[in-house]
Amino acid sequence: MRLCVDADLCIGVGQCELLEPEIFRVDDDTGTSTVISAPILPNQRAEALVDQCPSGAIQIDPDVNPTPATPPDTD
Ligand code: SF4
Numbered sequence: 001m002r003l004c005v006d007a008d009l010c011i012g013v014g015q016c017e018l019l020e021p022e023i024f025r026v027d028d029d030t031g032t033s034t035v036i037s038a039p040i041l042p043n044q045r046a047e048a049l050v051d052q053c054p055s056g057a058i059q060i061d062p063d064v065n066p067t068p069a070t071p072p073d074t075d
Helices: 015-017 042-052
Strands: 001-007 024-026 033-035 059-060
Touching: 001 024, 001 042, 015 024, 015 042, 015 059
Parallel strands: none
Antiparallel strands: 001 059, 024 033
16 A cells, blocks of 8 residues: 555644654654655555554555445345
């Protein structure tokens, strides 16, 4: 999975940068985190990072990880 940050939700706590300094950087000017490199992470690691963001700003990148199509309802 690949992650992205919603800057409107980020409160700049910096937990992401602490956990993954190669991926996230909190900008001193804006006070929000950005993704500086976007490796494909194992699902478990990506989901753990999403869970550890206190504001819900870290999200699964939908452009890289599209929601699988649901099969048609056969009822
Ligand atoms: S952990 Fe979440 S709220 Fe904190 S800086 Fe990172 S993206 Fe922003």
